[in-house]
Amino acid sequence: MKMSKYVSFFSFIFGITAFMYILMFHTAIGKYRGDVVYLGKEHLVLVAISSLLAIVFGVFIGALLSRKIFEKHAENIMQIFNISVTVPTLAILALSMSFLGIGFLPSIVGLFIATLLPIIKNTFVGLKSVQPYILEAARGIGMSPMQILFKIEIPNALYVIFSGIRTALAINVGTTPLVFLIGGGGLGDLIFSGIDMDIMPMLLAGAITTGILAIVIDKTVYIISTLVISRGVMPENN
Amino acid sequence: MIELKNLCKIFKTGNKSIVAAENISMRVKEGEICVLLGPSGCGKTTTLKMINKIIEPTSGEIFVNGKNVTNVDNIVLRRKIGYVIQQIGLFPNLTVKGNISIVPKMLHWDKERIDRRAEELMEMISLDKSYLSMYPKELSGGQQQRIGVARALAANPPVMLMDEPFGAIDPINREIIQDEFLRLQKKIKKTIIMVSHDITEAIKMADKIAIFKEGVLQQFDTPDNILAHPGNSFVENFVGKDRTLKRLNLYSVVDVMNKTPFIFNDNDNVCDAIKIMHENSLASVFIVDKDKKPVGRLVLKDVKNLKKNDGKCINYMIELKSMIKIEENLRNISSQMYLHSKSSFVCVDNDDKIVGEISQDGISNFLNATYKKEPKGYENV
Ligand SMILES: Nc1ncnc2c1ncn2[C@@H]1O[C@H](COP(=O)(O)OP(=O)(O)O)[C@@H](O)[C@H]1O
Numbered sequence: 001m002k003m004s005k006y007v008s009f010f011s012f013i014f015g016i017t018a019f020m021y022i023l024m025f026h027t028a029i030g031k032y033r034g035d036v037v038y039l040g041k042e043h044l045v046l047v048a049i050s051s052l053l054a055i056v057f058g059v060f061i062g063a064l065l066s067r068k069i070f071e072k073h074a075e076n077i078m079q080i081f082n083i084s085v086t087v088p089t090l091a092i093l094a095l096s097m098s099f100l101g102i103g104f105l106p107s108i109v110g111l112f113i114a115t116l117l118p119i120i121k122n123t124f125v126g127l128k129s130v131q132p133y134i135l136e137a138a139r140g141i142g143m144s145p146m147q148i149l150f151k152i153e154i155p156n157a158l159y160v161i162f163s164g165i166r167t168a169l170a171i172n173v174g175t176t177p178l179v180f181l182i183g184g185g186g187l188g189d190l191i192f193s194g195i196d197m198d199i200m201p202m203l204l205a206g207a208i209t210t211g212i213l214a215i216v217i218d219k220t221v222y223i224i225s226t227l228v229i230s231r232g233v234m235p236e237n238n
Numbered sequence: 239m240i241e242l243k244n245l246c247k248i249f250k251t252g253n254k255s256i257v258a259a260e261n262i263s264m265r266v267k268e269g270e271i272c273v274l275l276g277p278s279g280c281g282k283t284t285t286l287k288m289i290n291k292i293i294e295p296t297s298g299e300i301f302v303n304g305k306n307v308t309n310v311d312n313i314v315l316r317r318k319i320g321y322v323i324q325q326i327g328l329f330p331n332l333t334v335k336g337n338i339s340i341v342p343k344m345l346h347w348d349k350e351r352i353d354r355r356a357e358e359l360m361e362m363i364s365l366d367k368s369y370l371s372m373y374p375k376e377l378s379g380g381q382q383q384r385i386g387v388a389r390a391l392a393a394n395p396p397v398m399l400m401d402e403p404f405g406a407i408d409p410i411n412r413e414i415i416q417d418e419f420l421r422l423q424k425k426i427k428k429t430i431i432m433v434s435h436d437i438t439e440a441i442k443m444a445d446k447i448a449i450f451k452e453g454v455l456q457q458f459d460t461p462d463n464i465l466a467h468p469g470n471s472f473v474e475n476f477v478g479k480d481r482t483l484k485r486l487n488l489y490s491v492v493d494v495m496n497k498t499p500f501i502f503n504d505n506d507n508v509c510d511a512i513k514i515m516h517e518n519s520l521a522s523v524f525i526v527d528k529d530k531k532p533v534g535r536l537v538l539k540d541v542k543n544l545k546k547n548d549g550k551c552i553n554y555m556i557e558l559k560s561m562i563k564i565e566e567n568l569r570n571i572s573s574q575m576y577l578h579s580k581s582s583f584v585c586v587d588n589d590d591k592i593v594g595e596i597s598q599d600g601i602s603n604f605l606n607a608t609y610k611k612e613p614k615g616y617e618n619v
């Protein structure tokens with residue numbers, strides 16, 4: 001089982017690399033190779049910093065809201081979060097710019113906020129869906145609240161938390177090209193400049209690379225999730 | 239030892255308050271199994287959970303091994319009390335081994351000791367070691383329940399609280415697990431409080447039974463006394479109209495049999511046997527071979543007209559069809575008596591040697607003995 005997972009992951013990476021190689025060395029897109037590498041790095045930095053921050057904060061806030069002290073207010077707070085998910089990510093970036101100006105920082109903050117909500121939501125829901133009698137058993141054998149959170153609650157909620165992280169990363173990677181508009185750089189540069197100047201290969205260089213990044217990141221997170229989540233809490237047929 | 243003193247619990251939900259436990263006092267001795275028994279909703283679980291402070295009492299005191307539990311830190315207290323919850327509650331993210339090692343790990347046992355203990359526990363609950371690497375969802379209900387018991391036993395706590403620990407198992411496997419558990423308890427001698435709503439289970443497992451109704455303790459006594467002398471009409475109805483038959487479950491042949499029956503060797507003269515039967519007004523005697531193994535029964539009415547020197551017992555006896563082992567319980571024996579229309583059986587030990595005789599009259603007298611001490615003033619019997 002595990003072995004075949006690795007094999008399929010590496011053949012996937014190999015396929016992607018081969019595809020990029022052909023694209024970069026045998027098509028008109030190859031002309032933008034240097035830009036793709038430079039802007040691609042910028043892009044990855046934006047994705048990595050904003051999503052790592054979002055995961056850390058999202059899991060923390062989700063876990064906090066699931067605690068007993070927030071019992072009364074958690075549902076209302078989650079309702080507010082649910083509504084804010086419907087705000088378009090472009091509007092979030094615009095808001096971030098209007099407070100923080102243009103550049104790297106407002107881009108990170110905007111992406112962070114757009115990414116945060118699904119993680120908070122799934123962490124909260126995942127932790128709340130651990131059966132109360134399991135928690136009672138944990139208390140009954142003398143586990144402390146911290147031990148219960150880290151050894152029982154989070155491990156059992158991990159499948160739900162990870163599906164939140166995957167949704168969040170999809171949003172993050174999809175939104176990142178837009179931060180070019182508020183001066184954040186990244187592959188959005190190629191896309192929007194390509195549109196502006198009506199240069200198809202330039203646009204494609206940005207768009208295809210963005211798409212491939214999205215797929216690779218999602219696949220990687222999936223692989224990590226299968227390694228981290230206990231077989232005991234994986235749904236059947238997985 | 240566990241002692242409850244005037245324990246009360248009142249649940250307040252909205253404007254209603256439910257009295258789940260009312261002024262409960264009882265004492266469970268070291269090494270005893272006490273079964274909390276009663277219909278669903280009568281407060282058994284609530285009472286149990288107050289002992290390890292999962293539920294806080296409204297008033298009253300609890301002592302575990304002499305210490306008032308309110309003065310003991312929750313976590314310290316709970317690690318010394320094995321706890322089996324009604325819903326089993328294995329941790330889905332952990333393997334069987336992870337589940338049963340969790341308390342030893344928290345107590346910082348070294349790895350080797352934890353491994354050894356895990357294997358030992360699997361042996362105790364009669365599951366193969368190969369299950370150690372499986373996850374709870376891969377096990378049957380019965381297997382999960384065994385693991386639940388093993389997890390509670392892991393750090394060898396002196397006290398165990400078990401909430402319907404055998405509830406999720408089909409009747410056949412339940413009996414097997416109950417028997418296994420009783421055998422285990424003989425060795426480990428824990429002080430156990432166990433919840434059950436099943437009178438048969440209670441009779442089988444308990445040294446003491448506490449019967450509850452609507453939060454009030456109705457009677458706290460040995461199974462035999464509860465069955466023979468129900469304290470009020472609720473208890474009487476709860477234990478059932480066949481309560482005397484249920485008492486048969488509590489005793490085995492060895493408790494009741496006549497340990498000095500009249501026996502003759504197969505080579506003895508039949509007339510000697512006839513004489514003894516006349517003298518002691520016996521209807522029959524058992525015949526044994528030289529190894530003391532019963533081989534037949536000599537019935538007086540078949541042989542009473544024989545004269546002297548008429549031969550050996552072996553020539554006149556009726557061959558024995560069934561023998562009873564002394565550890566059989568009385569209920570099974572009574573059933574066989576009806577099945578074979580017999581009023582008595584010969585009892586043998588594990589080497590098939592004769593050790594006694596059990597008769598219907600003997601059983602009746604044994605069961606009746608306690609009624610002679612029936613407390614006066616209770617008429618509904
Ligand atoms: N947490 C709770 N809040 C309110 N009422 C409760 C709670 N737990 C139990 N009760 C009530 O207390 C009574 C006794 O419950 P319980 O001890 O679970 O009964 P049993 O285990 O004998 O079936 C029931 O009427 C039940 O509804």
Ligand SMILES: [Mg+2]
Pocket residue numbers: 282283324433
């Ligand atoms: Mg109950």
